[in-house]
Amino acid sequence: MTVAVSTRLDDVTAHDQLRAQVAEALLRVLPARAILSAPEDTRPYECDGLAAYRQLPMIVTLPDSEAQVLAVLRVCRELGVPIVPRGAGTGLSGGAMPIADGVVLSTARLNRIVHLDAYSRTAVVQPGVRNAAISEAAARHGLYYAPDPSSQIACTIGGNVAENSGGVHCLKYGLTIHNVLRVRMATITGEIVELGGAALDAPGLDLLSVFIGSEGMLGIVTEVTVKLIPKPAVARVIMASFAQVSDGCHAVAALIAAGIIPAGLEMMDQTSSRMVEPFVHAGYDTDAAAILLCEADGTAEEVEEDIARMSAVLGAAGAVAIAVSQSEAERLRFWSGRKNAFPAAGRISPDYYCMDGTIPRKRLGEVLAGIAEMETKYGLRCANVFHAGDGNLHPLILFNANIADEFARAEAFGAEILALCVEVGGTITGEHGVGIEKIDSMCAQFAPAELEAFFAVKRAFDPAGLLNPDKAIPTLNRCAEFGKMRVRGGLLPFAHLPRF
Template sequence: MNAPSQEPPITAERQRAIVAELRTVLPPHCLLSSEEDTRPYECDGLTAFRQLPLAVALPENEEQVVAVLKACRKLQVPIVPRGAGTGLSGGAMPVAEGIVLSTAKMSRIVAIDAHARTATVQPGVRNLAISEAAASHQLYYAPDPSSQIACTIGGNIAENAGGVHCLKYGLTLHNVLRVRMVTADGDVVELGSTAPDAAGLDLLAVFIGSEGMLGVVTEATVKLTPKPSLARVVMASFDDVVRGADAVADVISAGMIPAGLEMMDRTSARMVEPFVCAGYDTDAAAILLCESDGLPEEVEEEISRMRAVLERSGATAIAVSRDEAERMRFWSGRKNAFPAAGRISPDYYCMDGTIPRRKLAEVLTGIEALAQQYQLRCANVFHAGDGNLHPLILFDANQPGEFERAEKFGEAILSLCVAAGGTITGEHGVGVEKLDSMCEQFTVEEIAAFIAVKRAFDPAQQLNPNKAIPTLDRCAQYGKRKVDGGRFRFAQYARHYG
C-alpha cells in the first residue's frame, strides 16, 4: 500500500477565493480555515495518512449542506464528507485543494416512533445516543461498532458499520430504512422508504457503504429493535487457536445464531485483561464469547446447547455470565481491544478482512506464519460469527522500516483473505488504505463498473475523490509489480494496461 500522492500546494489566492465563497453560505462559526483550526481534521483513525484541508465546513442544517455543495461545484472544489472521524481506512482524510464537510453539528434526533419501531435522526447523532433515546420504550439500535460511544450514524452509513451483534441483527444496511441525502450537484434525494418497499431501483443498498463518494447524508430513518428480556454470555477457553476457530463453525452448524460470537487470541486477551479486568483466561490460546438473548426460557435452552457444542469442540474452560454486570464486563474486553493495544505497543495497524467461517482456522494459521515472516506481533480479535477479521499488527513507527513492514504484512493478510474466498473489507471500508488490494480482488471489468456507478452520481468526481475505487492505471501498475514477483493472481491487469 502506497501513501496517496500529494498535489502541489494550493495558491493563497485560490484558498482565499474558496473561503470567501463559503463565507457567503455559512455562519462564521460554521467555517474553519486557519491551519490551527483545520489541523485536527487532517486524518481519521488511520493516522499514518494525513493531508491538511483547505477549510472545514460545519453546516447546521440541510439547507447549508446544499449551499456548500453548490458553492464547491461552482468553484470545482473537491469535498470530503466526514462524520466523527473514527474510521480506520482513511476514508475521511482530506484531499489536496479540497474541503472537509463535517456533519458533526447536525446532531438532532428528529423523532422516535415507538409504534413503528423507528428513529429518524440527523447524521451527526452518535450511534449510542439512538439507543439511549429509545431506551424508555424498551427499544435500541442494534448495530454496535466498538466506537459506538463516538461514531455517528452518517459515518456508519458511509462505511456500512457492523459490531459485535451484527451476526444476528445485521449490519447498518439491514437496519436503515430511509436516507435523505444531497448529491454533488446540490440536489436533495430520498432513498428507501419507511414503507415495506420503495418504488424504483434499490439505490439505498448502493448508497450504504459508498464511503461518502455518492452524496452527503442529511437525515436517516433507522429500525429500532425490542430489548431482549435477558442476555447472557458464554465465555469458552481453548488451548489451540485452530480448535477455537473450528468451534465457531460448530456452533453455527448446530443451528444456532448467537446474538454475538467473537474470538480473541492469547495476545489480545493478555493486552486487554489488565486494562478492563474482564476475567479472561490469559493462558488460553483462544477465547470465544457467545451471547444468547431473548426470553429467559429461550436463553436458558440456547446457553445449554452452546455449552454442549463448545465442550464437544474441545473447550478447556467455560464460564457463563451470572448477571448483567458480568455480561457487560465480558464484552468490555472485546470492545476495548483496540485502545488496549497501546499498553503493549507504541503503534498498531488494524486490518479488516472477511472470510468464510469454514476458513477461519486456515487463515489464522496463515496470519501466524506471516507474523513470523515479517517479524511483527499480531493480535487477533474479531467477529468470528460472520468471519470479519480485525488483526492488530503491533509495531513501533520510531524504528526505521517497521511501518513499511507493517503495511506489507497487512497487504499480505488481505491477499490471504481473497485467496480464501473472502473480501478485503468487512466494515472499515477501503478508503485510501486498500486501493491496491481492490486491484487484487476485483477484475478490470468489475472496477470499471464501480467507476461507472460513481460517475452516475458524481460526474465531476468531486465527492471524496481518489478513495475506495482505484483507477485502472493504478491497477495496471500494481499488476506489473505483482507479476514481476510472480505472485499476482489477476495478471490480466498488466495485459490490459501494460
C-alpha cells in the same frame, strides 16, 4: 535549484489563492463560525482513525442544516473543488482523509434526533447523531438500535451509513444496511433525494443498498430513518477457552452448523486477551490460546435453553473451560474487553495497524495459521480479535513507527492478509471500508470490467468526480502499477490487467 524553489513557491501561492477564493465564497452562504481555514483550526481534521495517513485540509466546513449542506455543495461544484465528507472521524481506512486543495464537509453539527416513534419502532435522526445516543433515547421505550461498532460511544450514524458498520451483535441483528429504512441525501448537483422509505420495500431500483457503504462518494447524508428493536428481557454470555486456536475456529463452525445463531460470537487469541485483561479486568482466561464470547438473548427460558445448547456444542468442539455470566454487570464486563481491544493495544505496542477482511467461516483456522506464519516473515506481532460468527477478521498488526521500516513492513503484512482473504474466497473488507488504506488491494479483488462498473455508478451520482475522489475505487492505471510492484516467483500477478 532556483527553478525548483520557484515552482514550490508558485504552488504555495496558488493554494493560498484558491483557499482565499473558496473561503470568500463560503462566507456568503455560511456563518463565519462554520468555516475553519487556519492550520491550527484544521489540524484536528487531517486524518481519521487511520492516523498513519495525514493531509491538512484546505478548509473545513461545519454546516448545521440541510440548507447549509446544499450551499457548501453548490460553492464547491461551481468552483470545481473536491469535497470530503466526515462524520466523527473514527473510521479506520482513511476514508475521511482530506485532499490538499479540497473542502472537508463535517456533519458533526447535524446532531438532532428528529423523531422517535415507539409504535413504528423507528427513529429519524440527523447524520451527526452518535450511534449510542439512539439507543439511549430509545431506552425509555424498551427499545434500542442494534448495530454496535466498538466505537459506538463516538461514531455517528452518518459515518455508519457510509461504511455499512456492524459490531459485535451483527451476526444476529445485521449490519447498518439491515437496520436502516430510509436515507435522505444531498447530491453534488444540489438535489435532495430520498432512498428507501418507511415501508419494508420501496418502488424502483434499490438505490438504498447502493448508497449504504459507498464511503461518501455518492452524496451527503442529511437524515436517516433507522429501525429500533425491543431490548431483550435477558442476555447472558459464555466465555469458552480453548487450548488451540484451531479448536476455537472449529467451535465457531460447529455452532452455526447446529442451527444456533448467537446474538454475538466473537473470538480473541491469547495476544489479544493478554493485552486487554490488565486494561479492563474483564475476567478473561489469559492462559487460553483463544477464547470465544457467545451471547444468547431473549426470554429467560430461551436464554437458558440456548446457553445449555451452546455449552454442549462448545464442549464437544474442545473447550477446556466454560464460564457463563451470572449478572448483567458481568455480561457487560465480558463485552468491555472485546470492545476495548483496540485501545488496549497501546499497552503493548507504540502503534498498531488494524486490518479488516472477511472470509468463509470454514477457512478461519487456515487463515489464522497463515497470519501466524506472516508474523515470522515480517518480524511483527499480530493480535487477532474479530467477529468470528461473520468471518470478519480484525488483525491488529503491532509496530513502532519510530523504527524506520516497521510501518512499511506492517503495510506489506496487512496487504498479504487481505490477499489471503481473497484467495480463500473472501473479501478485503467487512465493515471498515476501503478508503485509501485498501485501494491497492481492490486490484487483487476485482477485474477491470468490475472496476469500470463501480466507476459508472460513481459517475451517475457524481459526474464531475468531486465527492471523496481517489478513494475506494482504483484506476486501471493504479492497478497495473500495483501489479508491477508485486512479482512472485518471477511472475507478475494480475496478468489480466492492461499495462500502461
